[in-house]
Amino acid sequence: MTAVLAAAAxxxxxxxxxxxxxxxxxxxxxxxxxxxxxxxxxxxxxxGLVALxxxxxxxxxxxxxxxxxxxxxxxxxxxxxSLVYWYVFGFFNLGESARRIRLLVELRAAGERGLTRAxxxxxxxxxxxxxxxxxxxxxxxxxxxxxxxxxxxxxxMLCGARALVLLKLVFLGAPSEFAERPPx
Amino acid sequence: xRFVAPGLLALxxxxxxxxxxxxxxxxxxEYAALAVLGAGVLAVALTTFRITAVSLGSASGWLxxxxxxxxxxxxLYAALFLSYVTTYSAVQADSPTMTILLLIERxxxxxxxxxxxxxxxxxxxxxxxxxxDLVAGNLVRLDHGRYxxxxxGTLMIAPHIRFRRWLMMEKGG
Numbered sequence: 001m002t003a004v005l006a007a008a009a010x011x012x013x014x015x016x017x018x019x020x021x022x023x024x025x026x027x028x029x030x031x032x033x034x035x036x037x038x039x040x041x042x043x044x045x046x047x048g049l050v051a052l053x054x055x056x057x058x059x060x061x062x063x064x065x066x067x068x069x070x071x072x073x074x075x076x077x078x079x080x081x082s083l084v085y086w087y088v089f090g091f092f093n094l095g096e097s098a099r100r101i102r103l104l105v106e107l108r109a110a111g112e113r114g115l116t117r118a119x120x121x122x123x124x125x126x127x128x129x130x131x132x133x134x135x136x137x138x139x140x141x142x143x144x145x146x147x148x149x150x151x152x153x154x155x156x157m158l159c160g161a162r163a164l165v166l167l168k169l170v171f172l173g174a175p176s177e178f179a180e181r182p183p184x
Numbered sequence: 185x186r187f188v189a190p191g192l193l194a195l196x197x198x199x200x201x202x203x204x205x206x207x208x209x210x211x212x213x214e215y216a217a218l219a220v221l222g223a224g225v226l227a228v229a230l231t232t233f234r235i236t237a238v239s240l241g242s243a244s245g246w247l248x249x250x251x252x253x254x255x256x257x258x259x260l261y262a263a264l265f266l267s268y269v270t271t272y273s274a275v276q277a278d279s280p281t282m283t284i285l286l287l288i289e290r291x292x293x294x295x296x297x298x299x300x301x302x303x304x305x306x307x308x309x310x311x312x313x314x315x316x317d318l319v320a321g322n323l324v325r326l327d328h329g330r331y332x333x334x335x336x337g338t339l340m341i342a343p344h345i346r347f348r349r350w351l352m353m354e355k356g357g
Contacts, residue, residue, distance in 0.1 A: 004251045011255035014263065029351040037353075068187065075187035075256045082263035090270035095344040095353075097281075099314040100323075104341040107324060107333040114332035117315075126310040130302050133281045143288060149295035150288050158289055161282035167275045171206050177278050178309065 013055045014079035021048025021084055025092075041092065045084050052080050099129065185246040186253045191260030194229040195268065198222060202272075212320075214276065215269065222265045226258070233257075277317070280310055 025044030028035065056076050060069050094101050106123045107115060115123070134150070137143035137157075144153040152158055165175045201221060211217035237247040248254045274282075287304055288296045315331065318324040323337035333341070348354075 007251035007255040010252055011259045014259060026350050029353065033352055071185055071187040072252075072256065075191070075260050078188065078191075079256075079260045079263040082260075082267040086263070086266035086270050090266060090273070091344075091347075095348050099280075099311065100318055101341065101344055103311075103315055103318060104323060104333060104337055105345060107318075107331055108338060108341055108345070110332075112332060114327060114330035116330055117312075120315065120331060121307055121311060124311065126305055126307045127302055129280050129310050130284065130298070130305050133284055134298065134301070137281065137284065142285065146295070149297055150301070151295045152285065152289055157281070158285045161279075161285045161289075164274055164279070164282055165286070167271075170203060171272070171275050172210070173207060176283075177276070177313070 010059050013059065014052060014076045014083060016055055017048045017052035017080050018083040018087060020051035021045055022087060024048065037096070041088055045088075048080065048084060052076065097132075099124075186248050187256045188260065189246045190229065190233055190248050190253075190257035191264060194225055194257075194261045195264045197229065198225045198265065198268070201225060215273075218269055218272065222269075226261055229261075230254070230258075277314070278309075280305060 021044045024047030025040055028040045028043045029037075032040070056073065060072050060076075102124055103120065106120060110119075134143065138145060138150075140157075141153045142157045143150050145151075168175055168177075198221065202218065205211075205221070233247050237249060248257050283305060284301055287301060291300075315324070318337065319326055319331070322334055323340060324331050325334050326332075
């Protein structure tokens, strides 16, 4: 029983590192509000990595046989990286750019009275979404503007978009959620 | 390997099961179904590892045996599952950013104007399907032509609102 409890406590090491990452992200965001958001996230992730190393070094030396130490370190690092991926893209980024979350925020602010479709579209609409996304893409260099027309800049995110199309074909059998009912 | 291989193997089984089941019949409550599938795969994997480790004997060097190996494998699988679901959410609904990039790429040397992008990506494409998702997921109810957030929706949005206040950030979207 003691061995199981000790193992369970050790298993929490990457999760404790994630907590350190979140705390560091919050502190940096509050202390330096002008810092670009991706930099704040990067600082948080690095702080978590430092916490992971500090928390893991001693238990790895004590708990694992010499041949297993590297693999335990690899497992905890992989776990931490996956948790940070979830935190950044599955939680923080949802509040940052997810349309469903923004709609819920608007509707919650309206309370029990709610909002009509027209009222919702006044508060949050496609024009705002396109402008905000274009702004981010231009700032990040993924899109460049020449004479009022937009072109692909750095191709990395475009590769991500193509990979998502591939995954849509695998999972949904269509390249887009609108593939069977064209927009408009 | 005993710390890493079981988690990766269980994730591979999850992905295979996910593709096969979703292509055959996509469940209506996708994320709840995915959570059940994830838990089911973990249970089957742990049972299989236990049985296989005994029957394979010395050849089972990559399978977990001690409590720390099992806990590490479960922790890794849980983290991989969370990141997998996060990635799948980007597959399920078209991302405006990715759609903008694909539209600009499709225009090639001619490029796109802001007006052309706005014309292709209007409220019917970007906003109304997500509003329908909220109603279908019982996060919002339609009451005499007014959309009202449900208690479930309030429960879901509260952590995001609180967290953005901690970060001192404005409304996203």
